[in-house]
Amino acid sequence: MELQINLMHAMLLWVIAAAAKAASQTIKPDCEATCGDVSIPYPFGTREGCYLNDDFLIACNHSLSPPKPLLWNSSFNLQVLNISIEDHRLRIYTFVGRDCYDKMGKQYDQPTLAYANLPRFPFSDKGNRFTAIGCDTIAVFNGLNGADDFTTGCLSLCNSIRSVTNGSCSGIGCCQTSNIPKGLFSYYASVGSFYNHTKVWSFNPCSYAFLAEEESFNFSSADLKDLQNRTVFPTLLDWAVGNKTCEEAKKNLTSYACKDNSYCYNSDNGPGYRCNCSSGFQGNPYLPNGCQDIDECADPKRNECTKVCINTPGSYTCSCPKGYHGNGRRDENGDGCTPHDDQLLIVKIAVGIFIGLIALLITSSWLYWGLKKRKFIKLKEKFFQQNGGLMLQQQLHGREGSSESVKIFTAEELEKATNKYDEDTIIGRGGYGTVYKGILADGRFNVN
Template sequence: MCLPVMPVQILSLVLLIFSSAPTALPANAPIAKPGCADRCGNVSIPYPFGMTPDCYLDKHFHITCNNSFSPAKPFLESSTKNVTKITLEGQLHVLKFTAHDCYDHGHRTTYNEPIFKLTKFTISNTQNKFVAVGCDTYAILHAYEGDKMYTTGCMSLCDSMDDITDGSCSGFGCCQTSIPKGVREINLTLSSYYNHTYIHGFNPCSYAFVVEESEFNFSKNYLRDLKNRKKLPLVLDWTIGNETCEVASKNMISYACKENSECYEPENGPGYRCRCFNGYEGNPYLSNGCQDINECEDPSLNRCPKHCVNIAGNYKCSCPKGYRWDSRTNGEGCVVDQLLVITLYVGIATVVTVLLVGSSWLYFGLKKRKLVRIKVKLFQQNGGLMLRQQLSGQEGTKDTVKIFTEKELQMATNNYDDSRIIGRGGYGTVYKGYLTDSRIVAIKKSKIVDQGQIEQFINEVIVLFQINHRNVVKLLGCCLETEVPLLVYEFINNGTLFEHIHKKRKETAISWDIRLRIAAETAGVLSYLHSAASTPIIHRDIKSANILLDDNYIAKVSDFGTSRLVPLDQAQFCTMVQGTLGYLDPEYMHTSQLTEKSDVYSFGVVLVELLTGKKALSFDRSEEERSLATYFLSSLEKGRLFQVLEDHLVCDGNAEQLTEVAEIARRCLNLKGEDRPSMKEVGMGLEGLRMVEKHQWVGIALNLEETESLLDERSNANEYGGSSATNAKFDSPREHVILPIDGRR
């Protein structure tokens, strides 16, 4: 309700009379407990509120009636919060002081009410507004919900009374904003920009207050007179306790909702309220407080033209025997009871229901069959028959390979919910899944699939199933019933090497010993893929983000989505250039000729990341340092190795080891692939360094020249009639060297 513009004193009186109107209840319905006063002055005090200990529910509903006023005034508990109205719908109306900031010829008068704080009830966010009045005013409201603080405010400026419109509170002379939910404490800050110096004549003050929205209608007269208005109405929301209806109803001793009432939960603040059932009215917090409404006594509550019969909570219209009440008629309302017509209606309804159920069953049955056909088509289209045929000819794969159904993976990922996403890449999205056998898996969902490469995809899946290396993320199965095939991997829960190098705090950074082991394990995987796998595999996207770590920081190489099988009779072959900038082999980028030495280059970048703690490519660095590989090689040439190493890696006794690993990285980063060592040589070199570090008591000394000799072993093989690494021919599994160090290979 909007009030007309009137003098402030009259407005105060009207608001007081309006807000003090008693709650509408049946004439004979009690509102307070038996023997308890139900009024203080002009204000009704319904239970659960009361003025003496036996008359209120608990201390939060205590009303203090101050008889020193005429008429007497009620206050909430023992505070100065003057109550003007209490409703059983959950509202408590009080009067609250306004804050003002006034200037009179350089003299400033300020009143900021102390923090308005409630112990139980909340400030209504739907019925109140935060308002500021003035032509040189800005006001800030700090609102608190438990430990949370919300800050809001508004600004009001104007140059003259001509800028202002009565009833408008949009920034000229008046501004307003809403109140957050659940607020029990507010604090106002009020000030001006120019101390009201240029608008002194018509607006010497700024005002700020939280007020009941329907009881405040802005008038330009407030710019002069609002200072005389000490208090304005404010609405509080009250509830019973802090429990939900479900919890509260289990304790019938403390449950506040009595007979013929129901419990409901308001949106603003914890707790619950009660209300009478439809057809009843009264106080739902009192025993027998909700009383039946006699709808027959009030023509506006019933639709019976003549004969009305009141029943508990409702009414009915009576008719002579042989007739029935029909509200659709415009006359008496009583029509002949045609049982045959009713039976016909029931029969029609039954037939329609049967037809609807039958057609629905037929529709969903056909739809299910269509979905089955689509799944079969996709399964065949994605190479499912080819995969089964391949698996039937592979010994030992039937027990380890599983072809999952689409339903299994939908259940595992909660229908691919966004909360299950653990990684995104250029080729697809990875979800965390929970299988029915309690296994946790990673499910890779590709974005696109090339139908012309299905046979190659199936061959790669077979090869990945056959990879049995402790440092490779194991492929557990796949799903071919979807538009794009899904791959299911074991779940590694300690993040990526990239995260541990670049996103961890310094105090949690992994040590050099662990980094060296991770490098050796990764090199061992690549050596295995290049040399010992039944069909050689080039990973093609080696980077720190594709090296996962388990709880013991054991490396697990992942993401074979761009990998390529290498024909045994080819040393190199052309492909579309794919990979990650910063890790891509420069020679591969220029020639599109893919060889195993492309993985060697990418591994060299990872090795430099482990040494320096810097990202492979960063446009935040200077142009000279943008490419980590280029900057590292330049620093080596200038003899500045220890200036680019990560600080915490250098310690007593490991300088020579760091130098030797840096030399391995330099060899891997040669621009010409033929000048790079093989991954087998790199792996042996790194394992050799680890062996020396672990068994220093043997007295083995491995200096830089000896490490270089080890890495040059294959390049010098031609002098002894051996095959050169530049020919890119792959070692057979029999030539694969297994180092007996800690049981690892």
Template structure:
């Protein structure tokens, strides 16, 4: 894996890692208990191999934990993950796996001609990139860098820009955009690809910075130095951290199904937050390897004064310890308790003891009522504080200022919603998004509702909360999720919606078992209903509303597959006399309007572009997630337009669409999607026009269910669609996509 890197550069990196791990290695050397299964290899070169990992069959938990120890080509031997080229440099039983990963570079000569470049990538079949331990870093004075890949099942893209005109402006130990920039890694990333480029081919900065670099690195391993602008040319890999875990089930599911549990001895199971499985850890008071029988050993806290709070005498127990006093003393023997006090004789001591006991009893009895009264007063005051903190006054002003009524919205108490969700039990969670967590609840009158709870309390979250209440209070439409009420007296704001039973459109499109039950006619109806409600928001609401986050995960379905548009947290109310709004770019990559992304000018045509992507998803189905990424096909929109231009539309369509739909009808829908995906907003149709054309197609399909070889009446088709303008050149939309921003399809909220 590292043959391209010089010995000096590799020695520098491993020395850096060694300094960090020196303390842990020293402690491990003092332990005589094995970390591997009996009879199995415990080390590969300088790397310890704790179970559930192993180097030979029978020594590891399953194939995900196989470590290939290559002693043929390396001395000392080197460890590689599951027989791949991913070099392992450290493994901990706490769920961390350190590896060496290639860096991206882009180099030029003095005249600005390219010398060398690369775009490394990392694909993991099981484990995840640690979002808490790593950072994405770019180095250079003429540098733009991106990291894109897969986050769980959705697309993921991020990046940063670093510029400077002189090395004099570059500060050591500071990575803030001048010579060095960095950004966080998202949770759930199992694949990524790094790319780095230059704006001016490093002309003007070549003397001290001939290359741009980008890499993912363990954060505490990285300390920026201005010398890196030149000295990284011989370094090809950097250390990064993976999160490892067992299986794909939670602890509760493993226990309920009676499945094999990897946790052994005095250990317990806990769920991971970056992945889909679980890990094991020794119980409090124990240490060691929880994956081995008897691997967790009792800690003798009495041997180390830093581990116990005993004043004089300490006795070790299983998983704990006790303090006691020597003869002639009384007390609990703890420094954080009553310590050890010498016992005194005489009646005075007895009298003082009795008097003190009576006094304490009277004091406790007298203060009990005051305590409960104070506690109730404090709770009422806290609820008032939360009401103000959660924007209650702002919400009242917004609603009173607008021509709307909130008589049907109920103000729920905190106690009522806690009871409805069993105190927000994790088993009640039905969704997570960028603005909060959604719980399923049952009200006292038996109604099943969805309760949205914000993740954190800060100014931006409160603005989103207030905006969603104001927007939804103005909407009364059968295809919009109905707002039933809100709660303002808790630490985080809460919204209560009607419960939509059948999940999201994304699940029904991309889940193989669910997609088979969605006919073409149903898909067309869902598209028409969604376009219709967006047309209502744009044209019929008292103040036009731009959704800004139209995507298949924000379209819910009820039992009869009626579309219900949800998640208005990013919506904006638009004054009737204002064509566009300048705003901070919000939305989901893959659905974002490229014109909005560049200009930050928000118009209704931004929703038209996002709806066009949803329309493509309805046509392509599961194939939308597995298309080949060529240079021209970096996201779903560009993939669709490329296929349309090359006349291979039938190759990317969902099976049911090919089987059930007339090809001419599908082409009309595809042409409509193509118009929606034009880069320039002024060239796109309005959502009202889109809704009318889809409704015309839906009526035509419903009343004229031709077979695949029947010819429709084109004049009647044009009459039902409202206009003959669908007959566009197949290259029109694709040509306008040449400067399209490269985005990833995503389903995050």
């Protein structure tokens, strides 16, 4: 038990050390790696000196348990769920808009709008969907796309909850649009109805609308009653650095965000640029020495070497051991490792010797068993002669013309006749041995 506890303790320390090492590669020294259960990788940070600029400030609300990270400051009240430096996305909570009625068709609560106004990072045009829920619902989505206004919407109608299909947002109980423009920094969504839900009130008293990450919502008929008490949904933002292109940003290396062993590419949603670790490196491209070399040789899946793999900064090389030639690669441009001619000769000689030994062993075994069988036959003949076998044969030849004949039985025939010399067949014992009663193949009795 003590050994198991020590092993568990050692494993826990290893996990903590590994997590600390991973965190140290994504944050600046002496900066908080998390806020609550959310990792905060650089260029984001929770205090001055730990983030790249004000665009990347995460306000960590320690009055909550666990602490909650908020985007920029608490006045926006946009809770951060996840920050990714690999695909440059932020996941935040955004609010649901609703419009509810009583049985008589009167609004029993002030309608609310689904809205958000982001001064820095745009909403993702690829991972989000505008969704409306209801059986007497018309939803309108308005946004500001740069200097241009943007409007879209959808219609959702149904007469009975039985006509609703779970998982479907085709306009019966649920409608949806993925037509989200690039560069969308702010939006508001409103919902309305044709009959104030009077015809569907028993199972759908409200209309709902929200912008949410596509994978975060799967429509169910239970949503028609009260949206299952959800007031927020995860929504994706695309983030980038500044408002310059890579070419413009590289002119000032002091403020240029991409560090060692990384490359720059322009944002495809809104202004700014992004950084990624170069091929053969992994880590945080926004930190000095944040992109660490990948040891491809440590993982067979990461290299194409057949024999010898040599890791190099950002890559690896393949080679063949002594006695082989080739480039050591198994990909389409590789010819692997082929033994030299002298190596092939040695291999052929070794194979020949092995085959010869096997043949010698088989021949020796065959001769051994043949000689042993021949020796056994001679021994049987010797015993036959010693026990009067020749005299018996002469007597038998002399009685060939008589009506009665004497037959010499083989050992196998006697064993079969006596049921392998079963003790139940014994009829007597004397000075010359034991006497057995046997039954011959033709049914006659015989005494041995």
